[in-house]
Amino acid sequence: MSKKIKKEARVISQRMLSEGIYDMWLETPIAKDVKAGQFVGVYPVNKATLLPRPISICEVDTEKSAIRLVYRVVGSGTAEFALYQPDDYIMILGPLGNGFPLDKAAGKRAVVIGGGIGVPPLLETAKRLSAMDGSDKPASVSAVMGYRNSDTFLSDEFLNFAKLFIASEDGSVGTKGNVIDAMKACDVPCDVIFACGPMPMLKGISAFARERGIKAYLSLEERMACGVGACLGCVCKTKSVDEHSHVNNARICTDGPVFDADDLDL
Amino acid sequence: MNTAVEIAGVKFKNPVMTASGTFGSGMEYADFVDLNKLGAVVTKGVASVPWPGNPVPRVTEVYGGMLNAIGLQNPGIDVFIERDLKFLESYDTGVIVNVCGKTVEEYLEVVERLGEEKRVDMLEINVSCPNVKEGAIAFGQNKDALFDITSRIKKVAKQPIIMKLSPNVTSISEMAKAAEAAGADAISLINTITGMKIDIHKRKFALANKTGGMSGPAIKPVAVRMVYEASHAVKIPVIGMGGIATGEDAIEFIMAGATAVAVGAMNFHDPYATENVLNGIIEYMERYKVEDINELRGIV
Ligand SMILES: Cc1cc2nc3c(=O)[nH]c(=O)nc-3n(C[C@H](O)[C@H](O)[C@H](O)COP(=O)(O)OP(=O)(O)OC[C@H]3O[C@@H](n4cnc5c(N)ncnc54)[C@H](O)[C@@H]3O)c2cc1C
Ligand SMILES: Cc1cc2nc3c(=O)[nH]c(=O)nc-3n(C[C@H](O)[C@H](O)[C@H](O)COP(=O)(O)O)c2cc1C
Ligand code: FES
DSSP, rough: OOOOOOOOEEEEEEEETTTTTTEEEEHHHHHHHHTTEEEEEESSSSSTOOEEEEEEEEEEEETTEEEEEEEEEEEHHHHHTTTTTOOOOOEEEEEEEEEOOOGGGGSSSEEEEEEGGGGGGHHHHHHOOOOOOOOGOEEEEEEEEEESSSSTTTHHHTTTTEEEEEEEETSSSEEEEOHHHHHHTTTOSSSEEEEESOOOHHHHHHHHHHHHOOOOEEEEEOSSSSSSSSOSSEEEBBSOOTTTTSEEEEEEETSEEEEEEGGGGG | OOOHHHHHEEEEEEEEEEEETTTTTTTTTTTTTTTGSSSEOOOHHHHHHHHOOOOOOOEEEEEEEEEOOOOOOOOOOHHHHIIIIHHHHHHHHHHEEEEEEESSSHHHHHHHHTOOOOOOOOOEEEOOOOOOOSSHHHSSSSSHHHHHHHHHHHHHHHHHHEEEOOOOOSOOHHHHHHHHHOOOOEEEEEOEEEEEEETTTTESSSSTTTTTEEEEEGHHHHHHHHHHHHHHOSSEEEEEEEEESEEEEEEEHHTTTTTTEEETTTTHHHHTTHHHHHHHHHHHHHHOOSSGGGGTOOOO
16 A cells, blocks of 8 residues: 655645535645545644545546545535635645455446545546456446436536436436436446445445345545544444454544445444 | 653653554554654553444544544454554564553453563553543542552552543642552553533534543643643653644643653644654754753753
8 A cells, every 4th residue: 555645735726616516636746646435634724623634536647646636615624625726735644545446346337326525536436447458347337426406516527437327316417316216217237336425325325235236335434533543533333353453343544435335334 | 962761760762652542553653653763652542352442423623622532442452462562563662551441450451461571661551531431530530549550550560550640630639649659650641631512513412422532732731730730749750741742842741840741632633743743852952952851851
């Protein structure tokens, strides 16, 4: 695994992608060796805020040594990040976490599933899956993206890498309902799933995958402090004993955020 | 220039240590910090058997700090000796093992097991964790209970013992004196201050445990005051901690009476924090032409 660093990154660009959702490209050496599904810790400068904010890596441009973050403003830290302008510097820690095991898609019909602010890390995932060749190449790549309403941020970008299916809770775009409803309604070809989104969605995917004997890899979220596996703040329940504490508690920041759904006790 | 300090006959190359529970056993921070540069690595609390800890959310940010209610999740002494102590063997740094338990017997079991481990320089006995229901803090909030557990551990311990005190008491001096009278070789303080945060949007406690221990820069003035009071109440060395972020902060604790200091929550803010604190201490010594760090102890 690549060495973690904490270092200032240069803001290349930032724009508002849709209401309250920002899209920022950063130049950072972290970009050199990143896996799809990994994340960074982003530090607010406000001295009253101590902890890095975990934000998924949405896209990577290795040539420019750049990573892309897409985030929703929900509190003081993200509100501060939204003010950054090109050529400002922002402190980040990374790369953190394990990332999606893309090799599991070899020869299979792969589906990336994202819900709401869980969508961003799946863009790089879809991009890499579609770029694989030889024996690693998936038989097909589909993307199923779930949103609340017609604000389907980022979904258009998946068209470059995957066959796109959309679900919206209010029915304004695509299938009315959630991502599972869209999977069923559109009969999305599926042997392996890579997913990120809210817990109810992940539980639904886990049950769906179990029923059909499909492998699913889920990216989880939890409150974090260190982000590097030291504080034991960010655990999730696992079926077998975890390798760190031997108590069925894996650390989402280090052992995850991506887990084999079969290993989780959701 | 001398940065070395001595506690109960154990020599540390400098006074900068890691605060238990914030640095694992050093493994997770080896990407960032050269562990050989640290005075000591103080490891996460270890019990006789694995502990699962508390439900999540276990951590939350507060103004200038954080609350945690990890609940002392740990792999138990067997895995700890096999893995964590083995890992530390290859480093030239002090090793202090933090010990926790639910009953005195459980503490004694861990202390006895560690007695055979040559790599362990000292034991730090955590009688001050606010996040577990049984044991731990129950021993740290009553001076008779503290005296009792300290003397019983002292009888079986092969390494010198540090009693880690809770700030959640009326008189820290009384507690420090009880530990000293029972034979403690040193004391360390402060552990976290019990706090609470409510998420008013969700109308729920921010932590599943409802209460949590507060740490970080916001608690530093409380910690400095307590280190000052405790070090004036006893003759044994004091290890000071609570919100240390810079070399200046460390010097403040040393001037208040601490022989050594530990960096805790600030590791989460800055994984290089321990090394930065050490560099800051050295800069201070150069600036004020301090020949020996020990000259500054209790100077105010
Ligand atoms: C692995 C991982 C990847 C993530 N990726 C993204 C992403 O790509 N885009 C995005 O918009 N959001 C993402 N999040 C959620 C994001 O971390 C929070 O929205 C952000 O930390 C909020 O910070 P704040 O200061 O604005 O909010 P505040 O509420 O002021 O934050 C207070 C504290 O709570 C923590 N916190 C608040 N909400 C969350 C949350 N949902 N998850 C974890 N910690 C939280 C903060 O980090 C901070 O320590 C991710 C979370 C995790 C765990
Ligand atoms: C996440 C976390 C875990 C901790 N775990 C332990 C522990 O296992 N044993 C212990 O004695 N103290 C533990 N502490 C307390 C710290 O060692 C330290 O006493 C306290 O946090 C104050 O220092 P700080 O403000 O620099 O963090 C923990 C603190 C934090 C933040
Ligand atoms: S955030 Fe500290 S262990 Fe995961």
